[in-house]
Amino acid sequence: xxxxxxxxxxxxxxxxxxxxxxxxxxxxxxxxxxxxxxxxxxxxxxxxxxxxxxxxxxxxxxxxxxx
Amino acid sequence: xxxxxxxxxxxxxxxxxxxxxxxxxxxxxxxxxxxxxxxxxxxxxxxxxxxxxxxxxxxxxxxxxxxxxxxxxxxxxxxxxxxxxxxxxxxxxxxxxxxxxxxxxxxxxxxxxxxxxxxxxxxxxxxxxxxxxxxxxxxxxxxxxxxxxxxxxxxxxxxxxxxxxxxxxxxxxxx
Numbered sequence: 645x646x647x648x649x650x651x652x653x654x655x656x657x658x659x660x661x662x663x664x665x666x667x668x669x670x671x672x673x674x675x676x677x678x679x680x681x682x683x684x685x686x687x688x689x690x691x692x693x694x695x696x697x698x699x700x701x702x703x704x705x706x707x708x709x710x711x
Numbered sequence: 712x713x714x715x716x717x718x719x720x721x722x723x724x725x726x727x728x729x730x731x732x733x734x735x736x737x738x739x740x741x742x743x744x745x746x747x748x749x750x751x752x753x754x755x756x757x758x759x760x761x762x763x764x765x766x767x768x769x770x771x772x773x774x775x776x777x778x779x780x781x782x783x784x785x786x787x788x789x790x791x792x793x794x795x796x797x798x799x800x801x802x803x804x805x806x807x808x809x810x811x812x813x814x815x816x817x818x819x820x821x822x823x824x825x826x827x828x829x830x831x832x833x834x835x836x837x838x839x840x841x842x843x844x845x846x847x848x849x850x851x852x853x854x855x856x857x858x859x860x861x862x863x864x865x866x867x868x869x870x871x872x873x874x875x876x877x878x879x880x881x882x883x884x885x886x
Contacts, residue, residue, distance in 0.1 A: 660746045672742070676713055678749040
């Protein structure tokens, strides 16, 4: 088996394009399924290390929920 | 868990006059243009009809309306159709413009108001948290951005420096 990185990256790009082109209702159903998976994985994984580096919350009064 | 149900309830809330207009932003908004992006919550940007004598916008009518329809509060979120939702009033001219220019899309017979791709990318440039910093790149790679419209938004809202930083960080190979 040969690892052709460029070919692998192109196949990933093609998959993303194919997913992006799906009907909106399909994509929203996928979001529902993805969220359920994320919650399942979160519930299964051990509590994070207290010393782990995390993104800092925005300063008070400045929401990061804009996009 | 069903986003389409959620959108239908927001539409109903708009028809009932609780909110003036709304638009979906964040990862869910981006999913209308890109491949599905895993997320745990939904960001709904809202405006209200101006009430005389009231300077402060309150989300209480939204919460009261939704709680009366069986939705539960969870911290700063309200859970609709299994999804935690944040209602966000516009906090910048860019977001006000994005709400005004949002587009209506059809989801199997349910209409959904969504920010344009150009506004979603510009908002990510302006205030996106670290995890969303590369979102404009996703729009560019997907060919989802109208370059002229995006550039006009960037210029209008003083985001040229932010765009330059983004290009240095993510597009330096292309230069």
